[in-house]
Amino acid sequence: MTIALTGVGFRPLTVPASIDADDAADFVEMMRVRNIVYAEIAGNDDEAMTPEALLPHYQPDPDETRHMWLVIRDGDVVGRVGVDIPHETGSKNAYWLIEILRAHHGAGIGSRAYDLVEQTAREYGRTVLQSWAEHPDASGERLTAPTGFGDIPRDRAARFYQRHGYALEQIERKSVLDFRTAMPLVEQHHLDALAASHGYRVVQWQAPTPAELRDGYAWVKSRMSTDVPAADMEFDEETWDAERIVRHDQRYLDGGQTVLVTAAQHVGTGELVAFNELVVGADRTAATHQEDTLVLKEHRGHRLGMLVKCAGLKTWHAEIAPDSPRVITFNAEENRPMLDINEAIGFAPASYSAGWKKVLA
The missing domain is CATH 3.40.630.30 (Gcn5-related N-acetyltransferase (GNAT))
Incomplete structure (x- = not known):
C-alpha cells in the first residue's frame, strides 16, 4: 500500500x-x-x-x-x-x-x-493502540505520569502523541550497569541473597532451554503479562507453553545471540518461581541487554529478585561475555522493588521512556 x-x-x-x-x-x-x-x-x-x-x-x-x-x-x-x-x-x-x-x-x-x-x-x-518512545531529558514544560512516578519533557515526540489523541500512562527508566565497577557489589549482594533465600536454589541455562525446564519457564514467562506494574496500559494475558519456549529460543539462536536464563527453583516443589534473562549478540564486546526479570507474587519476600540478578551477572561476566562493558535494562518507574535491587547493585538511570495509549471509538 x-x-x-x-x-x-x-x-x-x-x-x-x-x-x-x-x-x-x-x-x-x-x-x-x-x-x-x-x-x-x-x-x-x-x-x-x-x-x-x-x-x-x-x-x-x-x-x-x-x-x-x-x-x-x-x-x-x-x-x-x-x-x-x-x-x-x-x-x-x-x-x-x-x-x-x-x-x-x-x-x-x-x-x-x-x-x-x-x-x-x-x-x-x-481498539486499544499503544506505543513507547524514549524521551531524552530537556528543559521546558514537563509531563507527569498519572501513576505519580516520573516525568518527561513535553518534547517533539510527546507533542506528536498528544496531537493524535494519546494519553501518557507510564514512564519507564532505562538503567545501565558498568561491569568495570559493579562486580564487588554484585558479589556481596549475591551472598546476602543466598543467605535470605532458604528453600530455593539457582538453576541456570543457556538457550535452548532444556526439555525438562520448558514448562516451568513457560509458566513464569506467562506471568510477565500479569504480575508486573502496568499502570493503565493494557496487556493481554499471554499463553506460553513448551512449544512457544522452543520458538522463542530458536529466534535468538538463529540470530547468533546468546541468552542466559537464571531461575530460582522452589526446592520443595521443583517449580520455577523467579527468573532473569541476559542477552548479547554475536559481538560479545557490545552492551548486554537484561530482558525479563520476575518473581512470582506468591514467592516474594525471599530476596529472589536479587538472587537471580546477581547470580546471572556473575556467570555472565565470568564465563559468557567478560568483555561486554555494561548491562542495559528497563523498568516501570513505579516498580520500586525492582529498582531498589538495581540501584543497590550499581545500575544508574540513563534515560526515560513513556508508554502512550489511545482507545478508538
Whole structure:
C-alpha cells in the first residue's frame, strides 16, 4: 500500500528467508536506518542490532502478526512504520512504532504514517493502540505520569502523541550497569541473597532451554503479562507453553545471540518461581541487554529478585561475555522493588521512556 505525499511513500517490508537472499536489500536498509534513528535519540549505539540478529524475529509467528513498512522519500529509505497484532483470544490491542531520521522531521511524514497505523488497527478490529518512545531529558514544560512516578519533557515526540489523541500512562527508566565497577557489589549482594533465600536454589541455562525446564519457564514467562506494574496500559494475558519456549529460543539462536536464563527453583516443589534473562549478540564486546526479570507474587519476600540478578551477572561476566562493558535494562518507574535491587547493585538511570495509549471509538 502506498499513501500519496509529495515525494513520500510507504512500502511494505519484504522479509527475506535469509540475509543472503536476493530480496534481502530492503531488510538490510531498514536495519541501517533503524540503528541511526536509535543512535540519534540515545546518543550511543547500545541499541544497535545487526540484520542477522533481528531477522528471525520478523519471520512468521503464530503468536502475532507483524506489519512493517519502509518510509520512502525521494527514493531513499528514511524511516519505518510498524504495527504488531497479538493473537491472544479476545485481544483488543495493537502495538506500533514510527521511526524517522531526524533530517526528515517536520515534513508531515509522521502524521501520514500514523494514518497507516490506525487504518491497520481498525482492519483487525483493534481498539486499544499503544506505543513507547524514549524521551531524552530537556528543559521546558514537563509531563507527569498519572501513576505519580516520573516525568518527561513535553518534547517533539510527546507533542506528536498528544496531537493524535494519546494519553501518557507510564514512564519507564532505562538503567545501565558498568561491569568495570559493579562486580564487588554484585558479589556481596549475591551472598546476602543466598543467605535470605532458604528453600530455593539457582538453576541456570543457556538457550535452548532444556526439555525438562520448558514448562516451568513457560509458566513464569506467562506471568510477565500479569504480575508486573502496568499502570493503565493494557496487556493481554499471554499463553506460553513448551512449544512457544522452543520458538522463542530458536529466534535468538538463529540470530547468533546468546541468552542466559537464571531461575530460582522452589526446592520443595521443583517449580520455577523467579527468573532473569541476559542477552548479547554475536559481538560479545557490545552492551548486554537484561530482558525479563520476575518473581512470582506468591514467592516474594525471599530476596529472589536479587538472587537471580546477581547470580546471572556473575556467570555472565565470568564465563559468557567478560568483555561486554555494561548491562542495559528497563523498568516501570513505579516498580520500586525492582529498582531498589538495581540501584543497590550499581545500575544508574540513563534515560526515560513513556508508554502512550489511545482507545478508538
